Structure formats: C-alpha cells, structure tokens
Amino acid sequence: MDEERNFQPQREQPAHNTHRKKKYKILWDRVIIALVALIALIVGIVMLISALVGAIKGALSKDDSSSAVKANASAISSQQDTPESVQQPTDNTLFTVVIDAGHGGEDVGSTDFSGARYEKEDCLRIAKLVEKHLKDMNVNVIMTRTEDVYVTLDDRCKIANDSKAVIFVSLHRNYFDGEAQGVEVWVHNEKPETDTALAQNILDGLKGVGISADRGVNFGYRGNEYVNYQVNRETNMPSCLVELGFMQDEQDNKLFDDNCDAYAKAIAEAIYKTAKDRELVKNLP
Numbered sequence: 001m002d003e004e005r006n007f008q009p010q011r012e013q014p015a016h017n018t019h020r021k022k023k024y025k026i027l028w029d030r031v032i033i034a035l036v037a038l039i040a041l042i043v044g045i046v047m048l049i050s051a052l053v054g055a056i057k058g059a060l061s062k063d064d065s066s067s068a069v070k071a072n073a074s075a076i077s078s079q080q081d082t083p084e085s086v087q088q089p090t091d092n093t094l095f096t097v098v099i100d101a102g103h104g105g106e107d108v109g110s111t112d113f114s115g116a117r118y119e120k121e122d123c124l125r126i127a128k129l130v131e132k133h134l135k136d137m138n139v140n141v142i143m144t145r146t147e148d149v150y151v152t153l154d155d156r157c158k159i160a161n162d163s164k165a166v167i168f169v170s171l172h173r174n175y176f177d178g179e180a181q182g183v184e185v186w187v188h189n190e191k192p193e194t195d196t197a198l199a200q201n202i203l204d205g206l207k208g209v210g211i212s213a214d215r216g217v218n219f220g221y222r223g224n225e226y227v228n229y230q231v232n233r234e235t236n237m238p239s240c241l242v243e244l245g246f247m248q249d250e251q252d253n254k255l256f257d258d259n260c261d262a263y264a265k266a267i268a269e270a271i272y273k274t275a276k277d278r279e280l281v282k283n284l285p
C-alpha cells in the first residue's frame with residue numbers, strides 16, 4: 001500500500017498495468033485458495049451430515065426397540081397367562097419368587113392347645129428358611145414380611161404384583177377344632193395348570209421329607225370351592241397357599257419342628273422345579 005502512493009504520475013500507466021497484473025495474480029491465488037477451502041468445507045459438511053444421519057438413525061432404532069419392549073411389557077401385563085415372558089431380575093439371579101409368611105403382628109393366626117404357640121411365628125420361621133434355600137439356588141426372593149409385623153392381604157398381593165416374580169407361595173399352618181392332621185395345599189378354583197403343578201410339587205417334596213398325612217391339592221377356599229384365598233385370587237403369577245400341618249396336632253407340631261429346614265428345602269426345590277419344568281423362566285440350569 002505504501003508503494004502505491006509513491007508511484008510517479010508519468011509512470012502511472014505501466015505501473016498501473018504491472019499493478020493490475022499483480023492484482024490479478026493475487027486474485028487467482030485467492031480464488032484457488034477459496035476453491036480449495038470451499039471444497040474442504042463441502043467435504044466437511046457432507047461428512048458432518050452423514051455422521052448426523054447415522055446418529056439419528058441409531059437413536060431412532062433404539063427408540064424402536066425400547067417401544068417394542070414397552071409394547072411387549074404391556075402385552076405381558078394384560079396377558080397374565082404368559083408367565084414365561086415375565087421380565088428377569090436385573091442382577092445375576094435367575095428369577096424372582098415372592099415368599100409370603102402368613103399372618104404377623106396383631107394377627108397371630110391360629111394357636112396350639114396351650115395358646116403359647118402362634119401360627120405367625122411358625123410361618124415366619126419356615127419362610128426365612130425357604131428364602132435361604134432359594135437364595136442358595138441363585139433365586140431372587142422377595143418376602144412380604146421379615147419380622148413380626150402385620151401386613152394386609154392387599155399389601156401382600158401388591159408386593160407380589162409389583163415384584164415381577166414368577167411364583168408366589170404363601171406359607172401357613174392349619175387349625176381344626178377337633179381331630180385333624182397332615183399337609184394340604186390350596187390353589188385357585190379355576191385350577192390353573194401351573195399353579196396346580198406348583199402345589200403338587202410342593203406337596204410331593206414335603207411328603208418326601210415326611211408328613212403325618214397327605215391332604216392333597218385343594219381348589220378354592222376351605223369349606224367353599226366357589227371362592228378363593230385372596231393371595232391366590234389377586235396375585236398375577238402362579239401361586240399356592242401351603243398349610244404345613246395342624247397347630248392343634250402334637251404330631252404335626254413335632255414334625256414341623258424336627259423337619260423345618262428340610263421342609264423349607266423341599267419347598268424351595270419344588271418352586272425351582274416348577275419354574276424349570278413349566279418354563280416360567282427359559283433355559284434354567
């Protein structure tokens with residue numbers, strides 16, 4: 001720029017020509033640089049767009065799969081007869097079971113003749129042992145209670161239905177004002193196949209340990225086949241209610257005390273066997 005100002009007027013023309021030539025040369029250089037830059041920019045934009053398209057496609061396909069999972073999940077919740085589709089626990093356990101220790105707190109259940117032995121305590125005692133044996137088999141266990149507290153039947157069913165468990169087992173002891181002994185298991189009066197198989201497996205297991213009498217798998221409610229125990233009626237998964245001998249029967253109490261752990265192991269094994277045989281969970285070892 002300083003050079004331009006120092007040009008003499010007579011030399012203006014050639015100087016001007018030279019200057020124009022120089023100017024054109026610089027311009028062409030700039031055009032080439034600009035073109036290269038433009039090409040680089042276009043290539044960059046194309047790469048960026050293709051990367052964005054790829055990312056969007058990836059995100060869309062993820063949305064598709066998650067909405068498919070959601071659709072599947074809602075299909076499961078509306079279709080209770082497909083327990084094999086029940087979602088698996090996210091930890092490394094094989095599946096989830098809910099163990100329900102009957103009664104608790106102010107609801108002591110039945111008692112023995114002396115009144116000193118409470119059903120609620122026997123229920124919790126064996127429930128904890130069933131839990132231990134299931135955990136040894138790598139099964140996730142949800143307990144409706146782990147201490148001497150009152151839990152409503154509504155809450156027990158809610159715990160089960162919120163749990164994604166494949167099986168629900170309620171543990172009780174029986175009572176009769178008179179002579180009665182032995183073990184019986186209760187199932188919904190519509191006689192669902194899996195529930196019945198679960199009950200029979202548990203009964204067979206307990207018989208293997210030793211019981212005073214096999215009172216069989218029963219349907220409905222004691223004394224009324226047209227109604228159901230709430231824990232069988234309002235749980236969404238295969239379920240049964242086990243009556244582990246009679247509280248007023250001394251032999252049943254002795255059998256329960258002597259075999260509590262063996263009974264618990266038999267119940268845990270029957271639960272596992274049912275989940276495997278009925279394919280409630282696929283590919284169980």
Ligand SMILES: [Zn+2]
Pocket residue numbers: 102103109110119172173
């Ligand atoms: Zn009971």
